[in-house]
Amino acid sequence: xxxxxxxxxxxxxxxxxxxxxxxxxxxxxxxxxxxxxxxxxxxxxxxxxxxxxxxxxxxxxxxxxxxxxxxxxxxxxxxxxxxxxxxxxxxxxxxxxxxxxxxxxxxxxxxxxxxxxxxxxxxxxxxxxxxxxxxxxxxxxxxxxx
Numbered sequence: 001x002x003x004x005x006x007x008x009x010x011x012x013x014x015x016x017x018x019x020x021x022x023x024x025x026x027x028x029x030x031x032x033x034x035x036x037x038x039x040x041x042x043x044x045x046x047x048x049x050x051x052x053x054x055x056x057x058x059x060x061x062x063x064x065x066x067x068x069x070x071x072x073x074x075x076x077x078x079x080x081x082x083x084x085x086x087x088x089x090x091x092x093x094x095x096x097x098x099x100x101x102x103x104x105x106x107x108x109x110x111x112x113x114x115x116x117x118x119x120x121x122x123x124x125x126x127x128x129x130x131x132x133x134x135x136x137x138x139x140x141x142x143x144x145x146x
Contacts, residue, residue, distance in 0.1 A: 020044040079145050082124050090117050094135065095142055 017040050024047075066089075080088055086107075093103045100114040107114075122128075127137045 014040075017041050017044065023048055079125065079141060083121060087117055087121050087124070090114065091121060091138070091142070094118070094138060 020041050021044060024044075080091060083091065089107065090103060093106060098106070100111050100118070103109070104111045104114045109117075122134050122138070125138065125141065127134050127141070129137065
């Protein structure tokens with residue numbers, strides 16, 4: 001039987017390299033260009049470390065922007081003093097009459113997470129009733145304290 005020619009459209013990688021690529025396997029196409037002299041596995045590890053640094057920098061910048069927005073919002077009403085920063089942010093978006101989905105999109109949260117936050121807010125502010133009634137009571141509470 002004749003020896004098969006290697007397929008030029010196939011990339012052959014070792015098991016160790018395959019394991020190193022798992023963290024970025026969800027990406028459709030990732031090209032890693034590493035400094036000269038790096039082996040494949042070292043190049044992947046270098047890439048992951050660089051990506052982590054960029055993500056940390058981005059998150060720090062995003063946090064600083066969010067803190068400035070919260071600081072510029074002015075003092076919180078006394079009624080909302082028991083809420084966390086995230087809950088306060090959600091209350092301010094509720095005041096703009098945004099839906100849970102719209103709030104989730106603005107804050108990069110799932111709709112379910114937003115619902116949980118809102119239920120915590122209602123609990124902390126001792127607001128009861130059905131969903132529409134709760135939201136109406138929250139808006140009345142905010143308008144009476146402004």
